[in-house]
Amino acid sequence: MTGTNADQAEYWGRSPGGQKWITLEDQLDAAMAPVLDLVIARAELQPGQRVLDIGCGTGASVLAAARAVGPEGHVLAADISDLLLSRARERTAGLTNVAFVNADAQVHPFTPDDRDAVISRFGVMxxxxxxxxxxxxxxxLKPGGTMTFAAWGALDRNPWFTIPHVAAMDRLGRPPRTDRNAPGPLAFHDTDRVLGLFRDAGLAAEVDVVDLRLTLPGDADAAAGLVMQVGPAVRTIAHFNGTPEDADAIRAVIRAQFAEMGSADPLLLPARINLYRARRP
Known part of the structure; x- marks a missing residue:
């Protein structure tokens, strides 16, 4: 794919980044289940509705939306990664109320006035x-149709990011600073800015800042292993060409800090989510 978001297509479709989300599908789906539940509940999907799922990934949100709208409804699942879409198709095989499109949702010519709702779990940042x-x-969207998007909130309220980031930085040094508003996981942390983007798009929007707990499967050691495979520790280790010894030391720090949050299985990790909702006039 060439064009506006070609770099995202490359990362999620042809780099190890996208493959990791398939390899770790069970763990990541379990960890993010409370966020998906939040999106589905707030979208108030009803039987018979037609839904557009943006950034559907490996398909957990497609399955949830398809259950909500039932056999008389329909879910069109869009993702910029053909790799992730292939896995989502496998997971939904046999369902007659879903379809998929490999699309850059910023420019794709979706059928106008066709959907009752647009949803996304971490797919719009x-x-x-x-x-x-x-x-x-x-x-x-049809007139009056709604958008419901979940995005990560403030960095300091999301230990999913902060604990691995600080542990890796303390060991290896600070990587080059990046613009937190640039495309990426934390791009929608600033609610005032994002509500302004909605207004510029001609949409009235609101945001609920929701504190919940991610459900990381396993104990603190298993949770540390998961965040050592996706997220800021991975990027810092790669930037500094960290050694296996560096990785082991970083994981030990993460494990210790996670253990302070409890010994339950699954590990319940605090998170802050910005839940954006907009309605087409």
């Missing part, structure tokens, strides 16, 4: 031009 993306997705 990666657009080069979020305002254009919001406006494009809104055109797929």
């Amino acid at each position: 990666f657009f080069d031009d979020p305002t254009a993306a919001f406006a494009n997705m809104a055109r797929a």
Whole structure:
């Protein structure tokens, strides 16, 4: 894919990044289940509705939305990664109320006035031009249709990011700073900014800042192993060409800090989620 978000297509579709989300599918789906539950509940999906799922990944959100709208409804699942879509198709084989499209949702010509709802669990923070993306997705909605998007909230309220980031930085040094508003997992942390993007797209939006707990399967050691495979520790280790000894030391620090949060299985990790909701006029 070439064009506006080609770098995202490359990362999620052809780099090890996308493959990791397939390899770790069970653990990541379990960890993020409370976020998906939040999206589905707040979207208030009803039997018979037609839904557009943005950034569907390996398909957990497709399955949830398909159950909510039932056999008389329909879910169109869009993702920029053909690799992730292939796995999502496998997981939904046999369902007659789902379809998939390999699409950059910022520019894809979705059928206008076709959907009752647009949903996304962590799939909308990666657009080069979020305002254009919001406006494009809104055109797929029927008048009065709704958008419901979950995005990561403030960094300091999300130990999923902060604990691995600090542990890796203390061991190896600080990697080059990046713009936190740039396309990436934390791009929608600033609620005032994002609500402004919705307004620029011609949409009235609101946000609920929700504190919940991610459900990381296993104990503190298993949870530390998971965040050593995705997220900021991975990037810092790669940037500094960290050794296996560095990785072991970083994991030990993460494990110790996770253990302070409890010994339950699954490990319940605090998280802050920004839940954005908008309605097409």
